[in-house]
Amino acid sequence: MRTVIVGTRRSDLAITQTQWVMDRMEEALPTSWELRQERMVTKGDQILNVTLSKVGGKGLFVKEIEQALLDGRLDMAVHSMKDMPGEMPPGLTMGAVTVREDPRxxxxxxxxxxxxxxxxxxxxxxxxxxxxxxxxxxxxxxxxxxxxxxxxxxxxxxxxxxxxxxxxxxxxxxxxxxxxxxxxxLPEDVMLPAVGQGALAVQCRADDHDMLEVLQRVNDSETERVIRAERTFLHAFEGGCHLPIAGYGTLEGEEVHLTGLVADPTGHPLLKGEARGTDEEEVGRRLTVDLMEQGARELLEKVKDGIGE
Missing domain, CATH: 3.40.190.10 (Periplasmic binding protein-like II)
Incomplete structure:
Protein backbone atom coordinates (compact mmCIF):
# COMPACT_ATOMS: atom_id res chain seq x y z
CA MET A 1 0.00 0.00 0.00
CA ARG A 2 1.33 3.44 -0.92
CA THR A 3 -0.10 6.43 0.93
CA VAL A 4 0.23 9.48 -1.32
CA ILE A 5 0.49 12.71 0.72
CA VAL A 6 -1.09 15.58 -1.21
CA GLY A 7 0.00 19.08 -0.18
CA THR A 8 -2.29 22.11 -0.20
CA ARG A 9 -2.66 25.49 1.43
CA ARG A 10 -5.30 25.77 4.14
CA SER A 11 -7.69 28.24 2.51
CA ASP A 12 -11.19 27.05 1.57
CA LEU A 13 -10.38 27.60 -2.10
CA ALA A 14 -7.08 25.68 -1.99
CA ILE A 15 -8.72 22.74 -0.20
CA THR A 16 -11.63 22.72 -2.68
CA GLN A 17 -9.23 22.77 -5.65
CA THR A 18 -7.06 20.02 -4.19
CA GLN A 19 -10.06 17.81 -3.49
CA TRP A 20 -11.24 18.35 -7.08
CA VAL A 21 -7.89 17.05 -8.38
CA MET A 22 -7.91 14.13 -5.92
CA ASP A 23 -11.41 13.11 -7.03
CA ARG A 24 -10.23 12.94 -10.64
CA MET A 25 -7.10 11.02 -9.67
CA GLU A 26 -9.09 8.33 -7.87
CA GLU A 27 -10.12 6.83 -11.23
CA ALA A 28 -6.46 6.60 -12.33
CA LEU A 29 -4.96 5.31 -9.08
CA PRO A 30 -3.44 1.86 -8.71
CA THR A 31 -5.62 -0.14 -6.29
CA SER A 32 -2.77 -0.26 -3.77
CA TRP A 33 -2.59 3.54 -3.48
CA GLU A 34 -4.56 5.87 -1.24
CA LEU A 35 -4.54 9.68 -1.13
CA ARG A 36 -4.24 11.79 1.99
CA GLN A 37 -4.40 15.58 2.17
CA GLU A 38 -1.77 17.56 4.11
CA ARG A 39 -2.75 21.20 4.73
CA MET A 40 0.10 23.69 5.07
CA VAL A 41 0.55 27.37 5.89
CA THR A 42 2.82 29.29 3.51
CA LYS A 43 4.57 32.61 4.04
CA GLY A 44 2.09 34.17 1.61
CA ASP A 45 -0.73 33.15 3.97
CA GLN A 46 1.05 34.66 6.97
CA ILE A 47 2.21 38.04 5.63
CA LEU A 48 -1.05 39.92 5.10
CA ASN A 49 -0.13 43.53 5.85
CA VAL A 50 1.85 44.30 2.67
CA THR A 51 1.45 43.61 -1.04
CA LEU A 52 3.01 40.42 -2.41
CA SER A 53 5.27 42.36 -4.78
CA LYS A 54 7.02 43.97 -1.79
CA VAL A 55 7.81 40.70 0.00
CA GLY A 56 8.94 38.45 -2.80
CA GLY A 57 6.06 37.96 -5.21
CA LYS A 58 3.83 35.01 -5.94
CA GLY A 59 6.40 32.32 -5.00
CA LEU A 60 5.51 32.97 -1.35
CA PHE A 61 2.45 30.73 -1.77
CA VAL A 62 4.47 27.71 -2.91
CA LYS A 63 7.96 27.74 -1.33
CA GLU A 64 7.17 25.81 1.85
CA ILE A 65 5.14 23.26 -0.11
CA GLU A 66 7.92 22.82 -2.67
CA GLN A 67 10.44 22.25 0.15
CA ALA A 68 8.17 19.60 1.68
CA LEU A 69 8.06 17.85 -1.72
CA LEU A 70 11.85 17.92 -2.01
CA ASP A 71 12.19 16.61 1.57
CA GLY A 72 9.82 13.71 0.82
CA ARG A 73 7.18 14.88 3.33
CA LEU A 74 4.74 15.33 0.42
CA ASP A 75 4.35 13.24 -2.74
CA MET A 76 2.43 15.79 -4.80
CA ALA A 77 0.91 19.24 -4.39
CA VAL A 78 -1.88 21.24 -6.01
CA HIS A 79 -1.36 24.94 -6.68
CA SER A 80 -3.25 27.67 -8.49
CA MET A 81 -1.21 27.94 -11.68
CA LYS A 82 -1.10 31.73 -11.39
CA ASP A 83 0.80 31.37 -8.08
CA MET A 84 3.63 29.43 -9.75
CA PRO A 85 6.85 31.37 -10.39
CA GLY A 86 8.33 31.04 -13.89
CA GLU A 87 11.15 28.80 -12.61
CA MET A 88 10.81 25.60 -10.61
CA PRO A 89 13.41 24.24 -8.15
CA PRO A 90 15.63 21.46 -9.52
CA GLY A 91 14.17 18.07 -8.66
CA LEU A 92 10.53 19.13 -9.06
CA THR A 93 8.31 19.05 -12.13
CA MET A 94 4.77 19.86 -13.16
CA GLY A 95 3.14 16.44 -13.38
CA ALA A 96 -0.19 17.72 -14.67
CA VAL A 97 -2.03 20.84 -15.78
CA THR A 98 -5.77 20.61 -15.25
CA VAL A 99 -8.47 21.67 -17.66
CA ARG A 100 -8.90 25.43 -17.33
CA GLU A 101 -11.79 27.06 -15.50
CA ASP A 102 -12.92 30.53 -16.70
CA PRO A 103 -9.66 32.58 -16.68
CA ARG A 104 -11.24 36.03 -16.38
CA LEU A 186 -14.48 41.60 -16.69
CA PRO A 187 -13.77 41.07 -20.40
CA GLU A 188 -10.22 40.24 -21.42
CA ASP A 189 -9.79 43.47 -23.39
CA VAL A 190 -10.35 45.40 -20.13
CA MET A 191 -8.61 43.02 -17.70
CA LEU A 192 -6.17 40.55 -19.26
CA PRO A 193 -5.81 37.54 -16.92
CA ALA A 194 -2.70 36.48 -15.03
CA VAL A 195 -0.49 33.84 -16.62
CA GLY A 196 -2.06 30.47 -15.81
CA GLN A 197 -5.20 31.93 -14.21
CA GLY A 198 -8.02 29.38 -14.03
CA ALA A 199 -5.75 26.32 -14.33
CA LEU A 200 -4.31 24.18 -11.54
CA ALA A 201 -0.72 22.93 -11.41
CA VAL A 202 -0.02 19.51 -9.93
CA GLN A 203 3.60 19.35 -8.83
CA CYS A 204 5.68 16.30 -7.85
CA ARG A 205 9.27 15.10 -7.73
CA ALA A 206 10.84 14.67 -11.17
CA ASP A 207 12.15 11.19 -10.32
CA ASP A 208 8.79 9.81 -9.07
CA HIS A 209 7.96 8.01 -12.31
CA ASP A 210 4.95 6.12 -10.90
CA MET A 211 3.38 9.39 -9.78
CA LEU A 212 4.09 11.05 -13.12
CA GLU A 213 2.38 8.19 -14.94
CA VAL A 214 -0.77 8.55 -12.81
CA LEU A 215 -0.81 12.35 -13.13
CA GLN A 216 -0.66 12.17 -16.93
CA ARG A 217 -4.19 10.78 -16.79
CA VAL A 218 -5.53 14.01 -15.22
CA ASN A 219 -3.44 16.25 -17.48
CA ASP A 220 -5.30 18.36 -20.07
CA SER A 221 -3.00 18.57 -23.09
CA GLU A 222 -4.74 21.60 -24.67
CA THR A 223 -4.52 23.65 -21.48
CA GLU A 224 -0.91 22.48 -21.04
CA ARG A 225 0.01 23.90 -24.47
CA VAL A 226 -1.38 27.39 -23.88
CA ILE A 227 0.03 27.50 -20.34
CA ARG A 228 3.46 26.63 -21.73
CA ALA A 229 3.24 29.63 -24.07
CA GLU A 230 2.08 31.91 -21.24
CA ARG A 231 4.80 30.72 -18.85
CA THR A 232 7.54 31.10 -21.49
CA PHE A 233 6.42 34.72 -21.78
CA LEU A 234 6.33 35.15 -17.97
CA HIS A 235 9.77 33.59 -17.53
CA ALA A 236 11.36 36.33 -19.65
CA PHE A 237 10.11 38.92 -17.14
CA GLU A 238 10.87 36.94 -13.97
CA GLY A 239 13.27 39.67 -12.89
CA GLY A 240 10.29 42.02 -12.76
CA CYS A 241 8.06 40.60 -10.02
CA HIS A 242 7.28 44.24 -9.17
CA LEU A 243 5.97 44.72 -12.70
CA PRO A 244 2.34 44.19 -13.77
CA ILE A 245 2.40 41.28 -16.26
CA ALA A 246 -0.54 39.47 -17.88
CA GLY A 247 -0.69 36.71 -20.45
CA TYR A 248 -3.53 34.68 -21.89
CA GLY A 249 -3.35 32.00 -24.57
CA THR A 250 -6.07 30.21 -26.52
CA LEU A 251 -5.97 27.41 -29.08
CA GLU A 252 -7.24 28.19 -32.57
CA GLY A 253 -7.02 24.90 -34.43
CA GLU A 254 -3.40 23.83 -34.00
CA GLU A 255 -2.20 27.39 -33.40
CA VAL A 256 -1.66 29.00 -30.01
CA HIS A 257 -2.82 32.62 -29.93
CA LEU A 258 -1.14 34.52 -27.07
CA THR A 259 -1.94 38.01 -25.83
CA GLY A 260 0.44 39.62 -23.35
CA LEU A 261 0.69 42.81 -21.37
CA VAL A 262 3.40 44.61 -19.42
CA ALA A 263 2.65 47.88 -17.64
CA ASP A 264 3.79 50.45 -15.15
CA PRO A 265 1.88 49.97 -11.84
CA THR A 266 0.16 53.32 -12.49
CA GLY A 267 -1.34 51.92 -15.71
CA HIS A 268 0.69 54.33 -17.90
CA PRO A 269 2.35 53.13 -20.02
CA LEU A 270 0.49 49.88 -20.66
CA LEU A 271 2.05 47.78 -23.42
CA LYS A 272 0.13 45.03 -25.17
CA GLY A 273 0.98 42.58 -27.94
CA GLU A 274 -0.05 39.33 -29.63
CA ALA A 275 1.71 36.37 -31.20
CA ARG A 276 0.54 33.11 -32.72
CA GLY A 277 2.03 29.88 -34.01
CA THR A 278 2.20 26.11 -33.52
CA ASP A 279 5.34 26.10 -31.31
CA GLU A 280 4.07 27.41 -27.97
CA GLU A 281 7.48 28.31 -26.52
CA GLU A 282 8.43 30.16 -29.69
CA VAL A 283 5.12 32.07 -29.49
CA GLY A 284 5.96 33.12 -25.92
CA ARG A 285 9.46 34.25 -26.94
CA ARG A 286 8.18 36.23 -29.95
CA LEU A 287 5.67 38.06 -27.79
CA THR A 288 8.45 38.90 -25.32
CA VAL A 289 10.57 40.43 -28.11
CA ASP A 290 7.59 42.44 -29.35
CA LEU A 291 6.89 43.94 -25.91
CA MET A 292 10.59 44.56 -25.21
CA GLU A 293 10.73 46.56 -28.46
CA GLN A 294 7.62 48.49 -27.40
CA GLY A 295 9.33 49.63 -24.18
CA ALA A 296 9.02 46.78 -21.67
CA ARG A 297 12.83 46.70 -21.29
CA GLU A 298 12.78 50.27 -19.97
CA LEU A 299 9.98 49.38 -17.53
CA LEU A 300 12.04 46.41 -16.27
CA GLU A 301 15.12 48.59 -15.79
CA LYS A 302 13.06 51.22 -13.95
CA VAL A 303 11.74 48.60 -11.52
CA LYS A 304 15.21 47.10 -10.98
CA ASP A 305 16.52 50.57 -10.14
CA GLY A 306 13.86 50.80 -7.43
CA ILE A 307 11.72 53.39 -9.20
CA GLY A 308 7.97 53.01 -9.54
CA GLU A 309 7.48 50.30 -6.90
Whole structure:
Protein backbone atom coordinates (compact mmCIF):
# COMPACT_ATOMS: atom_id res chain seq x y z
CA MET A 1 0.00 0.00 0.00
CA ARG A 2 1.33 3.44 -0.92
CA THR A 3 -0.10 6.43 0.93
CA VAL A 4 0.23 9.48 -1.32
CA ILE A 5 0.49 12.71 0.72
CA VAL A 6 -1.09 15.58 -1.21
CA GLY A 7 0.00 19.08 -0.18
CA THR A 8 -2.29 22.11 -0.20
CA ARG A 9 -2.66 25.49 1.43
CA ARG A 10 -5.30 25.77 4.14
CA SER A 11 -7.69 28.24 2.51
CA ASP A 12 -11.19 27.05 1.57
CA LEU A 13 -10.38 27.60 -2.10
CA ALA A 14 -7.08 25.68 -1.99
CA ILE A 15 -8.72 22.74 -0.20
CA THR A 16 -11.63 22.72 -2.68
CA GLN A 17 -9.23 22.77 -5.65
CA THR A 18 -7.06 20.02 -4.19
CA GLN A 19 -10.06 17.81 -3.49
CA TRP A 20 -11.24 18.35 -7.08
CA VAL A 21 -7.89 17.05 -8.38
CA MET A 22 -7.91 14.13 -5.92
CA ASP A 23 -11.41 13.11 -7.03
CA ARG A 24 -10.23 12.94 -10.64
CA MET A 25 -7.10 11.02 -9.67
CA GLU A 26 -9.09 8.33 -7.87
CA GLU A 27 -10.12 6.83 -11.23
CA ALA A 28 -6.46 6.60 -12.33
CA LEU A 29 -4.96 5.31 -9.08
CA PRO A 30 -3.44 1.86 -8.71
CA THR A 31 -5.62 -0.14 -6.29
CA SER A 32 -2.77 -0.26 -3.77
CA TRP A 33 -2.59 3.54 -3.48
CA GLU A 34 -4.56 5.87 -1.24
CA LEU A 35 -4.54 9.68 -1.13
CA ARG A 36 -4.24 11.79 1.99
CA GLN A 37 -4.40 15.58 2.17
CA GLU A 38 -1.77 17.56 4.11
CA ARG A 39 -2.75 21.20 4.73
CA MET A 40 0.10 23.69 5.07
CA VAL A 41 0.55 27.37 5.89
CA THR A 42 2.82 29.29 3.51
CA LYS A 43 4.57 32.61 4.04
CA GLY A 44 2.09 34.17 1.61
CA ASP A 45 -0.73 33.15 3.97
CA GLN A 46 1.05 34.66 6.97
CA ILE A 47 2.21 38.04 5.63
CA LEU A 48 -1.05 39.92 5.10
CA ASN A 49 -0.13 43.53 5.85
CA VAL A 50 1.85 44.30 2.67
CA THR A 51 1.45 43.61 -1.04
CA LEU A 52 3.01 40.42 -2.41
CA SER A 53 5.27 42.36 -4.78
CA LYS A 54 7.02 43.97 -1.79
CA VAL A 55 7.81 40.70 0.00
CA GLY A 56 8.94 38.45 -2.80
CA GLY A 57 6.06 37.96 -5.21
CA LYS A 58 3.83 35.01 -5.94
CA GLY A 59 6.40 32.32 -5.00
CA LEU A 60 5.51 32.97 -1.35
CA PHE A 61 2.45 30.73 -1.77
CA VAL A 62 4.47 27.71 -2.91
CA LYS A 63 7.96 27.74 -1.33
CA GLU A 64 7.17 25.81 1.85
CA ILE A 65 5.14 23.26 -0.11
CA GLU A 66 7.92 22.82 -2.67
CA GLN A 67 10.44 22.25 0.15
CA ALA A 68 8.17 19.60 1.68
CA LEU A 69 8.06 17.85 -1.72
CA LEU A 70 11.85 17.92 -2.01
CA ASP A 71 12.19 16.61 1.57
CA GLY A 72 9.82 13.71 0.82
CA ARG A 73 7.18 14.88 3.33
CA LEU A 74 4.74 15.33 0.42
CA ASP A 75 4.35 13.24 -2.74
CA MET A 76 2.43 15.79 -4.80
CA ALA A 77 0.91 19.24 -4.39
CA VAL A 78 -1.88 21.24 -6.01
CA HIS A 79 -1.36 24.94 -6.68
CA SER A 80 -3.25 27.67 -8.49
CA MET A 81 -1.21 27.94 -11.68
CA LYS A 82 -1.10 31.73 -11.39
CA ASP A 83 0.80 31.37 -8.08
CA MET A 84 3.63 29.43 -9.75
CA PRO A 85 6.85 31.37 -10.39
CA GLY A 86 8.33 31.04 -13.89
CA GLU A 87 11.15 28.80 -12.61
CA MET A 88 10.81 25.60 -10.61
CA PRO A 89 13.41 24.24 -8.15
CA PRO A 90 15.63 21.46 -9.52
CA GLY A 91 14.17 18.07 -8.66
CA LEU A 92 10.53 19.13 -9.06
CA THR A 93 8.31 19.05 -12.13
CA MET A 94 4.77 19.86 -13.16
CA GLY A 95 3.14 16.44 -13.38
CA ALA A 96 -0.19 17.72 -14.67
CA VAL A 97 -2.03 20.84 -15.78
CA THR A 98 -5.77 20.61 -15.25
CA VAL A 99 -8.47 21.67 -17.66
CA ARG A 100 -8.90 25.43 -17.33
CA GLU A 101 -11.79 27.06 -15.50
CA ASP A 102 -12.92 30.53 -16.70
CA PRO A 103 -9.66 32.58 -16.68
CA ARG A 104 -11.24 36.03 -16.38
CA UNK A 105 -11.29 38.39 -13.41
CA UNK A 106 -14.51 39.58 -11.82
CA UNK A 107 -15.63 42.64 -9.88
CA UNK A 108 -17.77 42.46 -6.75
CA UNK A 109 -19.16 45.76 -5.52
CA UNK A 110 -21.23 46.71 -2.48
CA UNK A 111 -23.77 48.74 -4.46
CA UNK A 112 -24.00 46.68 -7.66
CA UNK A 113 -21.88 49.20 -9.60
CA UNK A 114 -19.79 47.89 -12.49
CA UNK A 115 -16.24 48.99 -13.29
CA UNK A 116 -17.80 51.50 -15.71
CA UNK A 117 -20.38 52.89 -13.26
CA UNK A 118 -18.35 53.06 -10.02
CA UNK A 119 -18.37 56.70 -8.88
CA UNK A 120 -15.27 58.85 -9.31
CA UNK A 121 -12.73 58.30 -6.51
CA UNK A 122 -14.32 54.95 -5.51
CA UNK A 123 -11.89 52.65 -3.70
CA UNK A 124 -11.16 49.28 -5.34
CA UNK A 125 -9.27 46.54 -3.48
CA UNK A 126 -6.92 44.11 -5.20
CA UNK A 127 -3.84 42.14 -4.16
CA UNK A 128 -2.39 42.29 -7.67
CA UNK A 129 -0.26 44.91 -9.46
CA UNK A 130 -1.57 43.44 -12.73
CA UNK A 131 -5.16 44.26 -11.78
CA UNK A 132 -4.17 47.63 -10.33
CA UNK A 133 -2.45 48.75 -13.54
CA UNK A 134 -5.36 47.69 -15.77
CA UNK A 135 -8.00 49.28 -13.50
CA UNK A 136 -6.09 52.59 -13.50
CA UNK A 137 -5.51 52.41 -17.26
CA UNK A 138 -9.27 51.99 -17.78
CA UNK A 139 -10.50 54.28 -14.97
CA UNK A 140 -7.69 56.63 -13.85
CA UNK A 141 -10.21 58.45 -11.61
CA UNK A 142 -10.55 55.44 -9.29
CA UNK A 143 -8.36 54.67 -6.26
CA UNK A 144 -6.78 51.22 -5.91
CA UNK A 145 -5.42 49.87 -2.63
CA UNK A 146 -4.14 46.43 -1.57
CA UNK A 147 -6.48 43.91 0.03
CA UNK A 148 -4.95 40.64 1.25
CA UNK A 149 -6.31 37.52 2.90
CA UNK A 150 -8.49 34.66 1.67
CA UNK A 151 -11.68 35.27 -0.33
CA UNK A 152 -13.90 35.36 2.77
CA UNK A 153 -11.63 37.96 4.39
CA UNK A 154 -11.61 40.19 1.31
CA UNK A 155 -15.39 40.03 0.91
CA UNK A 156 -15.86 40.83 4.60
CA UNK A 157 -13.58 43.89 4.35
CA UNK A 158 -15.61 45.18 1.42
CA UNK A 159 -18.98 44.58 3.11
CA UNK A 160 -17.70 46.42 6.20
CA UNK A 161 -17.09 49.46 4.00
CA UNK A 162 -13.30 49.36 3.69
CA UNK A 163 -13.68 49.15 -0.11
CA UNK A 164 -16.36 50.05 -2.65
CA UNK A 165 -15.44 47.03 -4.79
CA UNK A 166 -12.87 44.25 -5.05
CA UNK A 167 -11.47 42.40 -8.07
CA UNK A 168 -10.86 38.65 -7.85
CA UNK A 169 -10.20 35.66 -10.11
CA UNK A 170 -13.57 34.39 -11.36
CA UNK A 171 -12.28 30.78 -11.38
CA UNK A 172 -11.96 30.73 -7.58
CA UNK A 173 -15.42 32.21 -7.12
CA UNK A 174 -16.88 29.56 -9.46
CA UNK A 175 -15.07 26.70 -7.73
CA UNK A 176 -16.58 27.80 -4.42
CA UNK A 177 -20.06 28.17 -5.98
CA UNK A 178 -20.28 31.90 -5.22
CA UNK A 179 -21.26 33.16 -8.67
CA UNK A 180 -24.29 35.01 -7.27
CA UNK A 181 -21.92 37.39 -5.42
CA UNK A 182 -20.34 38.60 -8.69
CA UNK A 183 -21.37 42.02 -10.00
CA UNK A 184 -19.45 41.85 -13.29
CA UNK A 185 -17.17 39.42 -15.11
CA LEU A 186 -14.48 41.60 -16.69
CA PRO A 187 -13.77 41.07 -20.40
CA GLU A 188 -10.22 40.24 -21.42
CA ASP A 189 -9.79 43.47 -23.39
CA VAL A 190 -10.35 45.40 -20.13
CA MET A 191 -8.61 43.02 -17.70
CA LEU A 192 -6.17 40.55 -19.26
CA PRO A 193 -5.81 37.54 -16.92
CA ALA A 194 -2.70 36.48 -15.03
CA VAL A 195 -0.49 33.84 -16.62
CA GLY A 196 -2.06 30.47 -15.81
CA GLN A 197 -5.20 31.93 -14.21
CA GLY A 198 -8.02 29.38 -14.03
CA ALA A 199 -5.75 26.32 -14.33
CA LEU A 200 -4.31 24.18 -11.54
CA ALA A 201 -0.72 22.93 -11.41
CA VAL A 202 -0.02 19.51 -9.93
CA GLN A 203 3.60 19.35 -8.83
CA CYS A 204 5.68 16.30 -7.85
CA ARG A 205 9.27 15.10 -7.73
CA ALA A 206 10.84 14.67 -11.17
CA ASP A 207 12.15 11.19 -10.32
CA ASP A 208 8.79 9.81 -9.07
CA HIS A 209 7.96 8.01 -12.31
CA ASP A 210 4.95 6.12 -10.90
CA MET A 211 3.38 9.39 -9.78
CA LEU A 212 4.09 11.05 -13.12
CA GLU A 213 2.38 8.19 -14.94
CA VAL A 214 -0.77 8.55 -12.81
CA LEU A 215 -0.81 12.35 -13.13
CA GLN A 216 -0.66 12.17 -16.93
CA ARG A 217 -4.19 10.78 -16.79
CA VAL A 218 -5.53 14.01 -15.22
CA ASN A 219 -3.44 16.25 -17.48
CA ASP A 220 -5.30 18.36 -20.07
CA SER A 221 -3.00 18.57 -23.09
CA GLU A 222 -4.74 21.60 -24.67
CA THR A 223 -4.52 23.65 -21.48
CA GLU A 224 -0.91 22.48 -21.04
CA ARG A 225 0.01 23.90 -24.47
CA VAL A 226 -1.38 27.39 -23.88
CA ILE A 227 0.03 27.50 -20.34
CA ARG A 228 3.46 26.63 -21.73
CA ALA A 229 3.24 29.63 -24.07
CA GLU A 230 2.08 31.91 -21.24
CA ARG A 231 4.80 30.72 -18.85
CA THR A 232 7.54 31.10 -21.49
CA PHE A 233 6.42 34.72 -21.78
CA LEU A 234 6.33 35.15 -17.97
CA HIS A 235 9.77 33.59 -17.53
CA ALA A 236 11.36 36.33 -19.65
CA PHE A 237 10.11 38.92 -17.14
CA GLU A 238 10.87 36.94 -13.97
CA GLY A 239 13.27 39.67 -12.89
CA GLY A 240 10.29 42.02 -12.76
CA CYS A 241 8.06 40.60 -10.02
CA HIS A 242 7.28 44.24 -9.17
CA LEU A 243 5.97 44.72 -12.70
CA PRO A 244 2.34 44.19 -13.77
CA ILE A 245 2.40 41.28 -16.26
CA ALA A 246 -0.54 39.47 -17.88
CA GLY A 247 -0.69 36.71 -20.45
CA TYR A 248 -3.53 34.68 -21.89
CA GLY A 249 -3.35 32.00 -24.57
CA THR A 250 -6.07 30.21 -26.52
CA LEU A 251 -5.97 27.41 -29.08
CA GLU A 252 -7.24 28.19 -32.57
CA GLY A 253 -7.02 24.90 -34.43
CA GLU A 254 -3.40 23.83 -34.00
CA GLU A 255 -2.20 27.39 -33.40
CA VAL A 256 -1.66 29.00 -30.01
CA HIS A 257 -2.82 32.62 -29.93
CA LEU A 258 -1.14 34.52 -27.07
CA THR A 259 -1.94 38.01 -25.83
CA GLY A 260 0.44 39.62 -23.35
CA LEU A 261 0.69 42.81 -21.37
CA VAL A 262 3.40 44.61 -19.42
CA ALA A 263 2.65 47.88 -17.64
CA ASP A 264 3.79 50.45 -15.15
CA PRO A 265 1.88 49.97 -11.84
CA THR A 266 0.16 53.32 -12.49
CA GLY A 267 -1.34 51.92 -15.71
CA HIS A 268 0.69 54.33 -17.90
CA PRO A 269 2.35 53.13 -20.02
CA LEU A 270 0.49 49.88 -20.66
CA LEU A 271 2.05 47.78 -23.42
CA LYS A 272 0.13 45.03 -25.17
CA GLY A 273 0.98 42.58 -27.94
CA GLU A 274 -0.05 39.33 -29.63
CA ALA A 275 1.71 36.37 -31.20
CA ARG A 276 0.54 33.11 -32.72
CA GLY A 277 2.03 29.88 -34.01
CA THR A 278 2.20 26.11 -33.52
CA ASP A 279 5.34 26.10 -31.31
CA GLU A 280 4.07 27.41 -27.97
CA GLU A 281 7.48 28.31 -26.52
CA GLU A 282 8.43 30.16 -29.69
CA VAL A 283 5.12 32.07 -29.49
CA GLY A 284 5.96 33.12 -25.92
CA ARG A 285 9.46 34.25 -26.94
CA ARG A 286 8.18 36.23 -29.95
CA LEU A 287 5.67 38.06 -27.79
CA THR A 288 8.45 38.90 -25.32
CA VAL A 289 10.57 40.43 -28.11
CA ASP A 290 7.59 42.44 -29.35
CA LEU A 291 6.89 43.94 -25.91
CA MET A 292 10.59 44.56 -25.21
CA GLU A 293 10.73 46.56 -28.46
CA GLN A 294 7.62 48.49 -27.40
CA GLY A 295 9.33 49.63 -24.18
CA ALA A 296 9.02 46.78 -21.67
CA ARG A 297 12.83 46.70 -21.29
CA GLU A 298 12.78 50.27 -19.97
CA LEU A 299 9.98 49.38 -17.53
CA LEU A 300 12.04 46.41 -16.27
CA GLU A 301 15.12 48.59 -15.79
CA LYS A 302 13.06 51.22 -13.95
CA VAL A 303 11.74 48.60 -11.52
CA LYS A 304 15.21 47.10 -10.98
CA ASP A 305 16.52 50.57 -10.14
CA GLY A 306 13.86 50.80 -7.43
CA ILE A 307 11.72 53.39 -9.20
CA GLY A 308 7.97 53.01 -9.54
CA GLU A 309 7.48 50.30 -6.90
Missing amino acids: DCLISRTGSTLETLPENALVGTSSLRRQAQILAYRPDLRVEPVRGNLNTRLKKMMEGQFDAIVLAYAGIKRLGWEEKVTQV
